[in-house]
Amino acid sequence: MRFKTVELPYHVYIGEGEISKLGKVLESLEVSYFLLLTDSVVKNLVVVNLRNELAEWDYDMVIVETAKMEEARKIMLQSGFSDYDAVIGIGGGKVLDVSKVVSTEMNATLISIPTTASHDGIASPVASFKENGKPISISTNPPSAVIADLSIIRNCPIRLLRSGYGDLISNISSVRDWQLARDLVGENYNEVAASIAVMPAQLMVSKADELDLTLPPHLLMLMRGLIMSGVAIALVGSSRPASGAEHKFSHAIDYLGYGNGTHGEQVAIGTIIMEFLHERHYGKGNWELIKNSLEKVNAPTTAKEIGLTKEQVLEALMLAKKLRKKRFTILEAINPTKEEFELILSKTGIA
Numbered sequence: 001m002r003f004k005t006v007e008l009p010y011h012v013y014i015g016e017g018e019i020s021k022l023g024k025v026l027e028s029l030e031v032s033y034f035l036l037l038t039d040s041v042v043k044n045l046v047v048v049n050l051r052n053e054l055a056e057w058d059y060d061m062v063i064v065e066t067a068k069m070e071e072a073r074k075i076m077l078q079s080g081f082s083d084y085d086a087v088i089g090i091g092g093g094k095v096l097d098v099s100k101v102v103s104t105e106m107n108a109t110l111i112s113i114p115t116t117a118s119h120d121g122i123a124s125p126v127a128s129f130k131e132n133g134k135p136i137s138i139s140t141n142p143p144s145a146v147i148a149d150l151s152i153i154r155n156c157p158i159r160l161l162r163s164g165y166g167d168l169i170s171n172i173s174s175v176r177d178w179q180l181a182r183d184l185v186g187e188n189y190n191e192v193a194a195s196i197a198v199m200p201a202q203l204m205v206s207k208a209d210e211l212d213l214t215l216p217p218h219l220l221m222l223m224r225g226l227i228m229s230g231v232a233i234a235l236v237g238s239s240r241p242a243s244g245a246e247h248k249f250s251h252a253i254d255y256l257g258y259g260n261g262t263h264g265e266q267v268a269i270g271t272i273i274m275e276f277l278h279e280r281h282y283g284k285g286n287w288e289l290i291k292n293s294l295e296k297v298n299a300p301t302t303a304k305e306i307g308l309t310k311e312q313v314l315e316a317l318m319l320a321k322k323l324r325k326k327r328f329t330i331l332e333a334i335n336p337t338k339e340e341f342e343l344i345l346s347k348t349g350i351a
């Protein structure tokens with residue numbers, strides 16, 4: 001029998017005041033010397049309050065300026081490739097992505113301490129950078145520990161929480177794409193990873209009527225879902241459970257450089273479109289449920305709200321069909337025409 005070794009976060013803490021567990025986590029992971037990466041805002045708002053937690057540890061702190069490969073290299077050079085046992089990333093996507101690359105390159109344990117809940121990169125083994133204005137993904141090791149302190153995350157802009165919600169519910173259409181690939185082209189499908197990715201999303205969508213992302217139990221649910229997305233990705237060693245055609249659409253927008261939407265806002269609108277296609281062609285999917293739930297949390301559901309025109313959305317959809325063709329999705333299955341996309345945009349009220 002053959003088993004595959006997978007790396008998953010060993011310590012996961014989500015809740016109020018959980019940052020106080022940092023010392024315990026460091027001890028358990030046998031860390032004696034670490035590199036702390038953060039940004040200047042988080043340093044002044046969060047890291048300053050960690051004096052007690054950090055006092056007895058030997059560490060260096062570096063401020064992350066940009067989410068680029070070059071930045072990760074610069075940090076490694078600056079630190080003289082010291083013998084860190086761990087890299088601790090405290091911050092949003094930019095800091096965590098750079099932390100993932102630095103810890104992987106330096107062969108150090110990663111401890112992820114998110115200060116936002118804007119996407120599922122918190123616990124995933126993938127770093128997303130923009131190089132020369134174009135999005136790229138880099139495979140990294142997953143974090144060994146994730147400490148999500150809701151009393152810190154609650155203070156991030158509400159738009160980021162709504163974006164995180166969008167990225168979470170996009171798992172509904174990405175898992176549907178995965179099932180389509182299993183059924184039509186015989187792709188390997190992992191039921192456990194698919195369930196881990198999709199169940200928290202379905203739970204939140206089903207509760208959409210009462211959702212308020214600032215309420216502690218709902219924020220907890222969101223955070224748990226985003227971390228589980230990352231775990232699902234780590235489990236199969238691919239973003240498959242959390243990235244389908246709706247992500248291709250978002251990547252296309254990024255390539256074209258259109259609009260002002262966040263990752264989560266773009267994939268959420270993509271999810272409405274792809275759910276429509278699934279429903280229309282295969283009788284599975286519920287775009288109205290997705291749209292209603294986004295409206296309930298006040299996330300954008302129209303092109304205009306994220307600075308896109310109808311023509312730009314259509315161009316992005318046509319480009320999405322050409323991206324990453326090997327990842328079989330609803331776009332590869334039915335190869336929709338521009339006219340069909342136009343019809344969907346008008347029926348869903350997106351543009």
Ligand SMILES: [Zn+2]
Pocket residue numbers: 119120167242247263267
């Ligand atoms: Zn995503």
